[in-house]
Each structure stands twice: as structure tokens, then as C-alpha cells.
Amino acid sequence: MPAVVMQRLAHVLTASQFDRESTDALLDRASQLHGIRDDVLAGKIMATLFYEPSTRTRLSFEAAMLRRGGGVISAEDASQTSSAVKGETLEDTVRVVGTYADLIVLRHPTVGASQQAAAVSPVPLINAGDGSGEHPTQALLDIYTIRRELGGLDGRHIVLCGDLRFSRTVHSLVTLASLFDIRFSLVSTPELTMPPEMVASLRDTGAKVTETADINDVIRDCDVLYPTRVQTERTDVKYDANFVVNKALMQRLPDSAIVMSPLPRREEIDTEIDDDPRVAYFRQAANGVPVRMALLESLLT
Numbered sequence: 327m328p329a330v331v332m333q334r335l336a337h338v339l340t341a342s343q344f345d346r347e348s349t350d351a352l353l354d355r356a357s358q359l360h361g362i363r364d365d366v367l368a369g370k371i372m373a374t375l376f377y378e379p380s381t382r383t384r385l386s387f388e389a390a391m392l393r394r395g396g397g398v399i400s401a402e403d404a405s406q407t408s409s410a411v412k413g414e415t416l417e418d419t420v421r422v423v424g425t426y427a428d429l430i431v432l433r434h435p436t437v438g439a440s441q442q443a444a445a446v447s448p449v450p451l452i453n454a455g456d457g458s459g460e461h462p463t464q465a466l467l468d469i470y471t472i473r474r475e476l477g478g479l480d481g482r483h484i485v486l487c488g489d490l491r492f493s494r495t496v497h498s499l500v501t502l503a504s505l506f507d508i509r510f511s512l513v514s515t516p517e518l519t520m521p522p523e524m525v526a527s528l529r530d531t532g533a534k535v536t537e538t539a540d541i542n543d544v545i546r547d548c549d550v551l552y553p554t555r556v557q558t559e560r561t562d563v564k565y566d567a568n569f570v571v572n573k574a575l576m577q578r579l580p581d582s583a584i585v586m587s588p589l590p591r592r593e594e595i596d597t598e599i600d601d602d603p604r605v606a607y608f609r610q611a612a613n614g615v616p617v618r619m620a621l622l623e624s625l626l627t
């Protein structure tokens with residue numbers, strides 16, 4: 327990896343740490359790592375410390391580390407089985423785990439937990455989701471997927487719909503995507519709109535942003551449709567039936583568009599569309615491995 331990427335990324339806490347050059351360099355590297363197994367990280371240990379449920383994020387980090395020849399230790403259910411149950415602070419846990427591992431991947435229900443943990447961590451720490459805050463490595467794999475599926479980012483129209491308020495993947499994605507020339511349409515009910523300060527800073531980057539509650543307003547020239555489930559851990563608001571991505575809605579989506587999702591999906595994506603070639607969410611989930619392989623290399627070598 328170029329030295330500039332390695333130096334800048336002591337910890338990965340927010341998508342706003344990345345500039346266009348470091349993003350492109352990392353994702354170029356990821357594109358060379360599909361299907362690769364090597365021993366670049368032999369002797370290194372990654373700890374996954376997860377205080378919230380996860381399937382893809384934790385397992386793709388672990389697969390990425392194993393594919394590079396490294397080792398993994400895991401507290402996959404840390405809120406139930408770690409010393410957190412005995413009242414240990416996150417800081418104390420991270421101080422100690424950082425003496426067992428060369429890198430920590432942390433998921434936690436509290437916004438800002440990764441900043442708090444990184445402040446005392448003796449080793450690089452990656453934010454794998456902090457409550458409704460951010461999920462920067464998901465944004466990296468999302469951008470990677472758009473590049474790979476559509477050939478590039480510039481000039482694209484991304485339609486985000488569903489829970490834009492609590493969805494950390496959306497928060498990190500708009501930040502990272504704003505490094506490119508993107509038009510954003512934000513589709514949600516009034517209870518689940520993107521926080522106004524986030525919309526304002528997105529507009530400050532020069533991005534064109536449309537907010538609407540009618541998906542039909544924006545779907546006609548959409549390149550990427552990105553529905554998100556309602557974060558039921560954080561709100562009781564229901565998903566709006568008008569935004570369900572089903573066969574009827576797919577008929578209105580351009581042939582060249584793709585449908586993405588961080589997964590898991592609930593009612594917002596009907597399984598009846600899964601065989602449509604525009605459905606990219608399973609390919610997207612698979613891209614998590616090469617992207618995280620590149621990231622681990624840049625942090626640990």
C-alpha cells in the first residue's frame with residue numbers, strides 16, 4: 327500500500343478520515359485480492375470485540391484475516407459473555423485486549439464508543455458500527471461495489487430510502503460517496519429523515535441532495551437504489567410500505583441500475599426480486615472480504 331494510506335489510518339473510526347486518493351488506493355488494492363490466500367499477515371492477531379449482533383461484518387473481517395495468514399480471537403457476544411457483564415468499562419477491556427492482539431475490530435451500541443476506545447487502545451482499532459453513528463468499512467465496501475458494478479462513481483445518482491435517521495451504513499456511505507461527483511436522493515417518512523446537520527454538511531461538499539417522501543419522484547434515473555431496514559433496536563417507527571422494493575417497483579427502475587443493501591433485510595426488500603440481475607446485495611456482501619483484506623494489510627504491514 328502507498329505509505330500515505332498506512333500513515334493516515336492508525337485507527338479507522340469514521341468515513342470522513344478517507345480522501346479520494348486513499349479510498350481509490352485501498353479499493354484498487356482490494357480488486358487484486360479476490361480469491362487470494364497468502365501469508366502477508368502471518369503472526370498477527372486480530373481481536374473482534376462485538377457488543378451488538380453481526381453476521382457479515384464480523385465473519386468477513388475474520389475470513390479476511392485468515393486469508394492473509396493471520397489469526398483471530400473473538401468476543402462475539404461481548405455484552406453477554408465478556409467482563410462487561412461484571413461492570414468492566416469499555417476502556418479497560420480495550421486496554422487489555424490490545425495487549426493480546428495487534429488490531430481490534432469493535433462493534434458497540436453507543437455512538438462514539440469507537441472514538442472512546444481508540445483513545446486508550448494500544449493497537450489500531452476499527453469501528454465496525456457504533457450505534458446509529460457510523461460504519462466506515464461498510465461504506466468502503468459499498469463504494470467498491472458501485473465501482474465494480476457500474477464502472478465508476480462520478481455522475482451517479484444514488485437513491486437511499488428507509489431509515490436514514492438511525493442507519494449507520496447510510497451515514498458513512500454518504501460521507502464517503504461525497505468525495506465523488508454524486509447526486510443523492512434521500513427518501514423517507516418524516517420520522518426517519520437523515521439528521522439535518524448531516525444533510526447540511528453533505529450539501530456543503532457541493533453534492534446535489536434531494537429530500538422526498540415519494541420514491542417515484544426519483545427512481546426513474548436512479549443508478550443505485552439503497553433501501554435500509556428500520557433499525558428496530560433504536561426505534562419503533564414502521565417501514566413505509568411505499569418503499570418496499572418489489573417486482574412492481576423494479577419495473578420502474580432503469581435496466582442499468584443496481585439494488586444494494588448492507589443486509590440484513592427485513593420487509594424492505596421482497597425476496598421475489600432476488601433473481602433480478604440488477605440485485606447486487608449478495609455480491610456486495612461478498613466484496614466485504616477483499617476490501618477488509620486490503621484494509622488489514624494497510625493497517626498491519
Ligand code: NCD
Pocket residue numbers: 382383455461464494495555588589590
Ligand atoms: C448493518 C449494520 O450492522 O449496521 N449491517 C452490516 O454491517 N452489514 C446494517 C443493519 O444492521 O441494518
